[in-house]
Amino acid sequence: MLFMKLTLLKTKLHRACVTHSELEYEGSCAIDGQLLEAAGIHEYEQIQIYNVTNGERFTTYAIRAEAGSHIISVNGAAAHKASPGDRIIICAYATLDEQELTNFKPTLVYLDENNRITNKRHAIPVQAA
Numbered sequence: 001m002l003f004m005k006l007t008l009l010k011t012k013l014h015r016a017c018v019t020h021s022e023l024e025y026e027g028s029c030a031i032d033g034q035l036l037e038a039a040g041i042h043e044y045e046q047i048q049i050y051n052v053t054n055g056e057r058f059t060t061y062a063i064r065a066e067a068g069s070h071i072i073s074v075n076g077a078a079a080h081k082a083s084p085g086d087r088i089i090i091c092a093y094a095t096l097d098e099q100e101l102t103n104f105k106p107t108l109v110y111l112d113e114n115n116r117i118t119n120k121r122h123a124i125p126v127q128a129a
Contacts, residue, residue, distance in 0.1 A: 003097045010094040011039040011107040015052065017115055018086045020073035027076030029060050029090065033067035038117060039109045041092050048093070049074070053086035062090075070115040087113075 013035055020030070029047060041047065043064045050057050060078050065071035072090075074082040082088060096104060105122035112118050 009106045013090040021079040022075045023079040025075040028063045030065040030073035050089040056081040
């Protein structure tokens, strides 16, 4: 039997606020350690960043910032794509086979403008039209 592999959203930090943009730093995105843990993002894991403020979309990797610091620092070349104050969505994806899909739910972490967790869900709420 052939099983298909699918790439699905594993987790996201929704509407994080960029606190730093460091061009002269080795590439990455530094994320408050508590936020990494809440979202289940591993240090050095590939992440996708979607800039809500300017429409930029780019790939980098996560590094751990001090826990409780509320830091979201976009570093290296990616610093051209996000500035302090920009609101971004940070996503990580996982490749699953069809059997793993049955019980899989993503982790969705919602943040306020100070990068504090306001909500945590495992599904995007359906909005009425």
